[in-house]
Amino acid sequence: MKILISGGAGFLGSFLVESLIKEDHDITVVDDFSTVKYHALPEKVKLIKGKIESTDLNEKFDYVVHLAARPSPEDYIQHPVETAMSNSMGTYKMLEITRKSDGVMVYTSSSEVYGSAEIVPTPETYWGKVNPNGIRSCYDESKRFSEALIMSYYREYGLDVRIQRPFNVYGPRLREDGSYGRVVSRFIYQAIKGEDITIFGDGNQTRAFLYVDDWVNATLKMMFLKSLKGEVFNVGSNKEMKIIDLASMILEMSGSTSKIKFLPPRPDDPPRRAADISKAREKLGWEPKVSVEDGLKKTIEWFREQL
Numbered sequence: 001m002k003i004l005i006s007g008g009a010g011f012l013g014s015f016l017v018e019s020l021i022k023e024d025h026d027i028t029v030v031d032d033f034s035t036v037k038y039h040a041l042p043e044k045v046k047l048i049k050g051k052i053e054s055t056d057l058n059e060k061f062d063y064v065v066h067l068a069a070r071p072s073p074e075d076y077i078q079h080p081v082e083t084a085m086s087n088s089m090g091t092y093k094m095l096e097i098t099r100k101s102d103g104v105m106v107y108t109s110s111s112e113v114y115g116s117a118e119i120v121p122t123p124e125t126y127w128g129k130v131n132p133n134g135i136r137s138c139y140d141e142s143k144r145f146s147e148a149l150i151m152s153y154y155r156e157y158g159l160d161v162r163i164q165r166p167f168n169v170y171g172p173r174l175r176e177d178g179s180y181g182r183v184v185s186r187f188i189y190q191a192i193k194g195e196d197i198t199i200f201g202d203g204n205q206t207r208a209f210l211y212v213d214d215w216v217n218a219t220l221k222m223m224f225l226k227s228l229k230g231e232v233f234n235v236g237s238n239k240e241m242k243i244i245d246l247a248s249m250i251l252e253m254s255g256s257t258s259k260i261k262f263l264p265p266r267p268d269d270p271p272r273r274a275a276d277i278s279k280a281r282e283k284l285g286w287e288p289k290v291s292v293e294d295g296l297k298k299t300i301e302w303f304r305e306q307l
C-alpha cells in the first residue's frame, strides 16, 4: 500500500513507520522536525521535510495517516498560531490529498477535545467542556475543528475517514527536555539525573497512560479494518492515576533519591482524564495489553541507555 504519514518522524510516527515498513508498504513521511528529537526513520522511507500546511502533493495514496501536531501543552502555548494553523490548514491539506487519492484517512485527534471532562472515564459520545479562547484553545479547539472538517468531508464527499483520540501515550523517544517534555518522560529524566521531580499543583490531577506499542496496534486496526468510515475511537487506557502516584512509582522503579517539588498549577490543566474504551473493545477488538509497570520499565531502560 502507498501510505502518507504526516508527523511520521515524531514520537508516535516513528513507531508506526517501523511497524508498517516491516510489511513492505511504500511510505512517505511529511514532517517539519519542529518537535522531533529522537527520530528513527528507516532508509526506505521517502521524506518530505516541510510544514504540512504548505504541502501540496500530486501523488495518490491508499492511506493518509495524519499525526503532525505539537501536543505538549508547555510547547504549544508558546506557539499558538503555528499550532492552530497545523491543526486546521494542515488537516485541510491532508484531507485534500486523501480526497484526490480516494484514499482512507486516519486522523490522530486528541483526548484534549474533551477539555475538563465532567464524565471520566470519558466515552466518545461526550461533547467536551472546552474554553474556546483559553490558553489551551489553540490546541484543543483546533483539534475539534479538525474533527469537524474531517466529518464534513465524510458527509459531503463520502470520504473514508476514521478519527482516533489518543490519551497520554508514552514510551521510548518521548521528549523529556524543555517545554516539549511530557510528564512521563520528564519525571523519568529527573529521576535518573537525581533532579527534583516537578509536580504542577498538588499532584491530585489524574491521567491514564497508554504504552506506545498499544497505540500502534490500535492505529493499525483503525487503518486496515473495513467498515470504520466516519467512526471515532478513544485510544487510551481506563486506568486513571494521580500524577503524584506516577511520580512515586517512577522514583521507586528507577531507585532514585530525587525529591518531589511542587510548582504552581498549569493554567486550565484538566483535573481528570481517562478513556472509556468500550467502543474500541467492541468494534476494533482492541484493548491495552501493556501494564503501566511494564511500560514504565521499558521506558526507564531506554532513557538510561540514552542519558
Ligand code: UDP
Pocket: 071, 072, 073, 074, 168, 181, 182, 183, 184, 186, 187, 198, 199, 200, 201, 205, 206, 207, 243, 266, 269, 270
Ligand atoms: N505535569 C507535572 N509536571 C511536569 C509535567 C506535567 O505535574 O513536569 C502534569 C501536568 O500538570 C498534567 C499531567 O502531568 O496534569 C500531564 O501533563 P502532560 O504535559 O504530559 O500532558 P497533558 O495530559 O496535560 O496534555
